[in-house]
Amino acid sequence: MILNLDPHFKPLGTQNTISFQSFVFSGGEPHIKITGDFDTTQPVYITHRLNSFNDLGLFCLAIDALRRMEVKTINAFIPYFPAARQDRVMIPGEPLSVKVYADIINALQLNSIQVFDPHSEVTSALLKHCKVIPNYYFIEEVIKRIGNEVLLISPDGGALKKIYKVSEYLGGVEVVECSKSRDVKTGKLSGFKVYSDDLEGKDCLIVDDICDGGGTFIGLAQELKNKNAGRLYLAVSHGIFNKGFESLQVFERIFTTNSFKDIENEKVEVIQLEVK
Numbered sequence: 001m002i003l004n005l006d007p008h009f010k011p012l013g014t015q016n017t018i019s020f021q022s023f024v025f026s027g028g029e030p031h032i033k034i035t036g037d038f039d040t041t042q043p044v045y046i047t048h049r050l051n052s053f054n055d056l057g058l059f060c061l062a063i064d065a066l067r068r069m070e071v072k073t074i075n076a077f078i079p080y081f082p083a084a085r086q087d088r089v090m091i092p093g094e095p096l097s098v099k100v101y102a103d104i105i106n107a108l109q110l111n112s113i114q115v116f117d118p119h120s121e122v123t124s125a126l127l128k129h130c131k132v133i134p135n136y137y138f139i140e141e142v143i144k145r146i147g148n149e150v151l152l153i154s155p156d157g158g159a160l161k162k163i164y165k166v167s168e169y170l171g172g173v174e175v176v177e178c179s180k181s182r183d184v185k186t187g188k189l190s191g192f193k194v195y196s197d198d199l200e201g202k203d204c205l206i207v208d209d210i211c212d213g214g215g216t217f218i219g220l221a222q223e224l225k226n227k228n229a230g231r232l233y234l235a236v237s238h239g240i241f242n243k244g245f246e247s248l249q250v251f252e253r254i255f256t257t258n259s260f261k262d263i264e265n266e267k268v269e270v271i272q273l274e275v276k
Contacts, residue, residue, distance in 0.1 A: 001038050003066070005048040005058055008262055011077060011273045012045055022058060030058040034065050043073035043111070047275075049260060050082045056104065063108050074108075077275050079116035079133075079259035080238045085210065087122035102126035116259050116273060117209050117237040120158070133275075135162070135237050136169040139207060141271055142235045142255045143170070150205040150233065151176050153224065155216050163207050176204070178220055192219040194227045203230040211236040211256070213243045221250045239263055239270075 003018045004010050010017075019036035044066055048059045059078075066074055086097035105113065106128045113127060117135040124130045143150060152175045154163040160177060167173045176199070181191035204224055206217055211234070221232055231252045239256030245265050248254060254268045263270050 001042050001044045003034075003044055003046040003062060005032075005046065005055075005062060009047060009049050009258065011047055011079070011275045018044070020062070024054065028054075030054050030061060032058060032061050032065055034062070034069065040069050040071050043075060044071050045075045045077065045275075047077045049080060050078055051080075051260065056082065056101070060104065060108060063110070073111045075111050076105075076113040077115075078105075078113060079257070079273055081115045081118050081123050081127070084119035084123045087120050098123055099126055114275065116257070117162075119209050134165070134169075135207070135209070136166055138237060138255075138257060138271055139166050139205075139235055140170060142205065142233075143173075145255070145269060146203070146205065146233060146253070148203060150203045151199065153204050153206040153220070154178055155206055155208050155220055156180050159208055162209075166207065178223070180216060180219065192223045194220070194223045196227055199224065199227045199229045201228055201230045203233065205233045205235055207235050209236065210238045210240060211254075212240045214241065214248050218247055218250070225250075239268070 001016050001018055002012050003020065018034060018038055020032055020034045022030065022032045024030050046062060048055060050056050050059065063074055082101050083097035089096055110129060112129045112131055114131045114133055115123060116133045118124060118132060124132050152163055152167055152173050154160050154175060154177050156179055163175055167175050177195045179193045206220060211217065217234055224232060232250060233253050234251045235255040237257055238260045240260055245267055255271065256263065256268060257271050257273050259273055
């Protein structure tokens with residue numbers, strides 16, 4: 001049985017779905033009422049895109065409702081794990097945000113929870129019964145759609161471990177390492193470097209887990225062009241794009257998934273997530 005809390009996100013399909021009603025009280029509290037009859041002895045798989053604390057609240061309430069209906073086995077798929085980027089305390093006075101979310105979800109005692117390409121291994125270390133879906137299949141599909149050989153571009157040191165795993169999965173696609181500097185107090189980016197003398201006009205695919213404002217990719221694109229890059233492509237597992245796409249026109253195509261939200265833009269190709 002499947003409970004898709006976001007009606008526009010159905011990664012497990014539409015068969016055997018559980019019907020429900022949800023709304024937000026005038027005081028701001030989310031609420032849910034599961035209305036469909038189903039066999040409560042069967043495992044339930046619950047999916048949601050957590051873009052706010054209210055989304056998390058609805059997720060928690062849905063699980064409580066299922067427990068009160070005597071559902072024993074509950075599995076979950078949360079593709080974009082919230083606060084996964086806040087996986088360390090940079091400045092005194094900040095929270096370890098990813099642990100706060102993980103502690104809340106751990107208290108729900110899920111049988112399993114799947115997440116897609118989390119920012120770091122901290123998420124899976126904190127989250128009980130966590131199963132990580134890597135970005136291998138996503139990047140494999142991206143390269144098929146590009147239709148030609150490309151270099152894999154690692155935007156910074158944090159992405160290196162994952163991108164070499166992707167390269168290995170794809171049979172040894174060449175990786176070009178890059179780096180940048182970030183002011184932890186202001187968030188300002190600078191000092192973009194590409195560790196290659198000449199890219200020889202080869203097409204380049206930047207691979208990362210998240211695009212928020214896009215500053216990393218805009219700065220890196222200029223350095224790649226300075227090193228004689230060919231066409232530039234961008235593939236991000238989770239597309240937030242809070243500043244839109246105007247500043248990302250340097251990219252031939254942008255690829256992402258529907259893990260965070262639905263996107264319609266002529267420059268963007270969205271690969272639908274499916275859980276099998």
